[in-house]
Amino acid sequence: xxxxxxxxxxxxxxxxxxxxxxxxxxxxxxxxxxxxxxxxxxxxxxxxxxxxxxxxxxxxxxxxxxxxxxxxxxxxxxxxxxxxxxxxxxxxxxxxxxxxxxxxxxxxxxxxxxxxxxxxxxxxxxxxxxxxxxxxxxxxxxxxxxxxxxxxxxxxxxxxxxxxxxxxxxxxxxxxxxxxxxxxxxxxxxxxxxxxxxxxxxxxxxxxxxxxxxxxxxxxxxxxxxxxxxxxxxxxxxxxxxxxxxxxxxxxxxxxxxxxxxxxxxxxxxxxxxxxxxxxxxxxxxxxxxxxxxxxxxxxxxxxxxxxxxxxxx
Ligand code: AHG
Ligand code: MN
Ligand code: MN
Numbered sequence: 001x002x003x004x005x006x007x008x009x010x011x012x013x014x015x016x017x018x019x020x021x022x023x024x025x026x027x028x029x030x031x032x033x034x035x036x037x038x039x040x041x042x043x044x045x046x047x048x049x050x051x052x053x054x055x056x057x058x059x060x061x062x063x064x065x066x067x068x069x070x071x072x073x074x075x076x077x078x079x080x081x082x083x084x085x086x087x088x089x090x091x092x093x094x095x096x097x098x099x100x101x102x103x104x105x106x107x108x109x110x111x112x113x114x115x116x117x118x119x120x121x122x123x124x125x126x127x128x129x130x131x132x133x134x135x136x137x138x139x140x141x142x143x144x145x146x147x148x149x150x151x152x153x154x155x156x157x158x159x160x161x162x163x164x165x166x167x168x169x170x171x172x173x174x175x176x177x178x179x180x181x182x183x184x185x186x187x188x189x190x191x192x193x194x195x196x197x198x199x200x201x202x203x204x205x206x207x208x209x210x211x212x213x214x215x216x217x218x219x220x221x222x223x224x225x226x227x228x229x230x231x232x233x234x235x236x237x238x239x240x241x242x243x244x245x246x247x248x249x250x251x252x253x254x255x256x257x258x259x260x261x262x263x264x265x266x267x268x269x270x271x272x273x274x275x276x277x278x279x280x281x282x283x284x285x286x287x288x289x290x291x292x293x294x295x296x297x298x299x300x301x302x303x304x305x306x307x308x309x310x311x312x313x314x
Contacts, residue, residue, distance in 0.1 A: 014158070014169050014177040023162050026083040026105045027131070027146060033077040034129055035158060038150045039175045040073045041113065041127060045152050050120050058093040058290050059255075066119060067091050070112035070127065078108055085135045088289050090114075090258040095137055095289065106145070107132045111258040115225035124153035126227025130262040137289065141261030141282040149262065151227050159184070159231065161269040166234070186272040188238035190302040192221040194229040196243035197253065205277070205313035206244040209296075209306045213240060226254065230263050233298045234270055240298040242306065245277065252294035256286050260295050273303035277310040 012020075014035055018028040049065040057063050071091040078084045078098070085104035087096040090111040098104070108131055115125040131146040132139065148160040156171035157180070166184045169177035193213045202210065218240070223229055226241075233239030243252045254260055264274030264281035274281040274297035284293060296306035 011172070011178045013172075014179070017167070017169075017179050018162075021162070021164075024105075026103065027162060030078075030081055030083050030106055030108070030131065031146065031148070031160065031162075033081045034074065034127075034148070035150075035177055037074045037077040038127060038156065038158070038171075041070045041150075042152050042156050042171070042175075044069050044073075045113075045119060045125065057091045059090075063091060064113075064116050064119070067113050067116050070116075074110060074112050074127070084108055086137050088137050088257065090255060104135065105133065107135055107137050109137055109257045109261075111255070114227050114259065118223075118225050123223055124151060124225050124228040126151045126225065126231075128227060128259055128262050130257065130265070137257070138286050140285050141256075141264055142280075144261060144265045144282075147262035147265040149227050149230070149266070151231050153228060153231075157231070159234065159266060161266050163269070166266050166270040168235075184234060184237075184270050186234060186237050186239075186267070186270045186299055188299065190216065190218045190233075190238050190240040190299045191236055192232055192239040193218045193302075194222040194233070194239070194241040195220075196222065196224075196229075196241070197246050201246035201248055203245060203247065203310070203314050205310035206242070206306075208313055209309040212305060212309065213302065226259055226263070230267070230297070233272075234267065238299045240296065240302040240306075242296045243294065244296065245294040249292075250294075251292040254292060254295055256281070256284060256291040256293050257289055260293055263297060264295075267297050271300070272298050273300045274298075275303050275307055277306060 053063040053065045053068045055063045083105045086107040088109045111128040127150040146162040158169040168181040170180045276293045
């Protein structure tokens with residue numbers, strides 16, 4: 001079905017859409033569990049406690065009550081799905097091996113509430129999920145079998161790929177997801193750019209690259225939320241997001257397993273590219289669950305230009 005964006009003639013919901021594709025039943029189960037979890041997360045975001053939880057995550061960052069709650073909601077669903085082997089969350093310091101009855105078919109890595117510090121200022125936030133077949137959680141992002149994000153903005157949308165294109169769904173009044181657009185593609189040049197990190201700490205290659213982007217006439221659009229910023233690049237069918245290596249943090253800020261790999265998978269599936277500046281994100285073999293890397297992601301031509309400037313100027 002090729003629905004024109006926002007103008008689907010008849011609604012097809014997520015579960016039915018997945019059943020019509022030739023994908024594994026257990027993977028459908030898993031994706032539906034995550035979509036169910038998001039109903040509870042969106043409710044907590046709308047009305048929940050904005051305070052700190054008094055605990056820290058694996059990066060030593062203070063956890064908000066919402067981070068902890070979102071993490072719990074997803075973990076619970078995954079543990080009882082019957083199909084998950086290992087779980088790794090940005091908010092939990094270790095790999096969790098599922099002890100509940102399970103065929104251990106998939107392992108799931110996720111950021112339960114990316115951008116949680118934006119909730120108090122009422123900006124958009126999201127959940128990011130990466131799925132592998134089998135038990136290993138430390139492997140190249142290229143091996144993902146599915147990835148998705150859920151964006152909690154004025155509307156709640158889910159962008160999903162299971163290896164054959166990228167599809168967008170929107171939450172309806174019954175809190176189920178309906179297909180909005182099948183096969184989102186990024187054909188055009190970057191119309192928007194989202195530069196993360198302090199500019200005074202950019203390397204000279206990144207500084208030259210950003211000057212190049214500014215001269216293309218692309219518009220600056222940075223919200224500080226990775227999910228909405230990436231969603232804009234994708235839905236506008238062209239753009240460039242970066243969180244580069246900085247003079248005081250050579251690996252940038254964003255986390256390879258929970259943030260970069262799933263987004264790189266989705267953007268590549270849409271015809272875009274994602275690079276550390278030196279190699280495709282999806283080819284990086286992580287050494288530890290808390291690995292970080294710089295990222296330049298979006299329209300292919302602009303990502304290639306970033307690589308060129310970085311190769312020449314660092
Ligand atoms: P998290 O809330 O999971 O810690 O991640 C926040 C991330 C991401 O959403 C965004 O792209 C980036 O941090 C923004 O960082 P700056 O505040 O340095 O711009
Ligand atoms: Mn995050
Ligand atoms: Mn987070």
